[in-house]
Amino acid sequence: MRDEPVAEPVGDAIARRLGAVWRIEGARVIATLTSLTGDVGLAEDLAQEACAEALRVWPRDGVPSNPGAWLTAVAKRRAIDAWRRQDALAERYARIASTLRESKDVELEPIGDAVLRLLFIACHPVLSTPAQCALALTLIGGLSTEQVARLFLVPVSTMQQRIVRAKRTLSAAAVPFTAPDPHEWRERLTGVLRVVYLIFTEGYAPAKGADPVQRELADEALRLGRRLVAMVPREPEAHGLLALMLLQSSRFSARVALDGSPVLLADQDRGRWDRQAILRGRAALRRVDELGRGRGPYAVQAAIAEQHAIAPSVEATDWHRIVLLYEVLGRLAPSPVVELNRAVAVSMADGPVDALAIVDRLEAQGSLANSPLLPSVRGELLARLGRTDEARIAFARAIPLVGNAAQRAVLERKVRALDPRHPAG
Amino acid sequence: MPTYMLIMRATEAALAASKEQDFEAIINAMGAYNESMMEAGVMVGGEGLSDPSEGFVVDFSTPDLVVTDGPYGEVHELFNGFWLISVADRDEAIEWARRCPMGPGTKLEVRRVTDESDFADFADNEYIQKEAGWREELEHKNES
Missing domain, CATH: 1.25.40.10 (Tetratricopeptide repeat domain)
Structure with a gap:
């Protein structure tokens, strides 16, 4: 559509820029707002209002030098305005009003810690599995509801409902914006890894639809996996999961024939396997071993995928x-x-x-x-x-x-x- | 997701000026930038290059190749290092490039890294096939 050599309207360029900014900083903005409001649903609503405001203001005034902080500040101001307008009614705004009035400067939360807490909320056990996947991609991945709906092959309205319901569930359960307690840390982390891997497998081998792979979806899972590894570098299974996803993703190009049909492992042209992905996957598996705490289920599955990846043929495996x-x-x-x-x-x-x-x-x-x-x-x-x-x-x-x-x-x-x-x- | 290379380029003047700056401040600014890319899950690699005085340029413009030791004089811009990032699209690559803490006289060149799909028409080529093996050999060398 954009092949014609005409100047792009300013609004479109700004919208694309905002999309990129949101990909990079959306999770941190929502994490900061959740930390202020104690309510992830409200935080996301406020952030969306701030994005709408950016689309109005940025074409006129230019993109601010720190777009993430700008969005957070606007969202905060929106919260205060709403609170002032309907202070008698809006209890949830009232709860946050004192913290908002005290501080003028926007302090973004330290990235790793806050985004990790947000990821734990998105994958909270009170939510259904499809809701966990959707929230992980929107809240942490920075994807829009429309994008997630397209990747999961469901109507946008279905995905909207799913996300709205999930946010309501989290509010009703009053899930605190804190890292899990040490005694449940392992179990909750396992839950997060499971969600990331489910997103990956839905891209690697979609349960429905016409295409044998949904590469974009698997790529989003890989990105979440790399994020997770950066946030919990001492967790062997986080590296194990990343290794598994990388090694499996190396076969993406070879999995689909020219006519779009899937190609089985035995028939795949191994020359088309992505060597970089294999190298990175094997490196991630080595990191598991370097941590010296043994291999968990993801790392063992990665080791199996590694055996396929290094074999010249099915017979020589x-x-x-x-x-x-x-x-x-x-x-x-x-x-x-x-x-x-x-x-x-x-x-x-x-x-x-x-x-x-x-x-x-x-x-x-x-x-x-x-x-x-x-x-x-x-x-x-x-x-x-x-x-x-x-x-x-x-x-x-x-x-x-x-x-x-x-x-x-x-x-x-x-x-x-x-x-x-x-x-x- | 496509991989992009962000290539640091600087004029010799900018490079000389950077030597006057507090080196630790530069390390901290670059470190924070690297950390943000790690935490966003986009960084897949990168290296910095040593001082251009250690380097040399081979010029292919005449049949008698000319080898010039660094820092070259007539060359306006020097490559100083690179990052490899895996991002959603070109827009996101631009957004990361904008965030790089670099000063006047410097540029970032951003290029998409080719992958196997760029060579799909030459999948049978002997060297394209060999490359897979080479990459593995290189990995084992890097390990030891």
Whole structure:
């Protein structure tokens, strides 16, 4: 749209500048306002009003030299004005009025500490998982509601509601703007890491939609991961998560074929893997080890991704080592998905017979009943064993369980390829 | 997200003037800038370069290549270091560049770093393929 060589209207340039400023400083502005008001929802409302004011004033007066402090000061003034207008009614404004009147200068909160507290609020256990993801991206990532809605493939109105409801929930629960207590620190940090990784996986392998990857979303998660590492550099799992995301993201370009369909690991052109991302991922994994407190579940998953990343081909991959790593992971964080992945690794290391036994055990337990993963893997193993009819049935069972169109098409191709009436697939 | 390189450029006069300044104040200003990029999760690398008197320039404008020792005299601007940042878009790269604590006579050149997509048409090229291996070799060298 902006290809024509015409001068850009001043307002557009300012809006883009404000967007960039907000990306960089939005979290800090909201953190400062939350610290003043004690209410993250109110803080975000005030910040939005300040942004609207910036769009009016900056084209006329120019962009201030410290845009973040300007936005915070305007938001503060808005809070005071509102309080004066309706002091009898607005209790929540009254609560903050004294602190606002006392200080004239805007002191932005020290970045790391305040943004970390904001991240803990965004990922607070009183919120639903989708709300946690949305707040992490808007409050800390500096994305607009529209951007987050687009990345999660939901209507803007749905995302707006989700965010409004989340802010209300936080207000109702009177969640304090403090770091978690030492006794719950570990658990809360695990919650934050989980949210960041969920955002990443939703970009790496979207559960719905037509595209096999949503790279922008995964990039936002990576950015949150790097932020987190800077804020809690002594936490091995923060580095472990960053390592995992970097190593997985190295395969982004190779995961999608020219026609937009997903490419499986075995078929990927390893020359298209992003070597920089692999180097950075391995460096992050080394940092975990340097901290000397062992590897947690994210670091072990990163170590598995590392084995793939350094292997020249599927055949030359150290599958025995990967089996061992999955066993370690299964002890640290047991889950049917880990067990299923172990089965895949076992099939590569020792053949499909041993692997099928693991998968059948999972199925007998009723694990992963609504996931397409189990029948997909089972179909793969049966096909390798030459049990074509059973394989076709297994793949066909997986298809209705897949929400993503690109992934569904892969399975449909497999069913066709196994059909004796269409030998060419 | 694209990666951008912010390249510090300064005239010799500006460089000489900076030597008169309190070196610790410069370290502190640059340190705060680096810290803000770390905390925002955008910094992915960077190096500073030693004094240009230690460097040299190879000029390819004539068949007999001319090698000139630093600080070169006729060269107006000197590269002094760089940052690598991974940011949402060009606008954000500009915004970070604006925040760099540099003074009169200095410039920041901002360039997007190429990635594998820039060479997609040459994926079969021998050297493009070799490069992957080289990067890994370099990593092991850097480690030891």
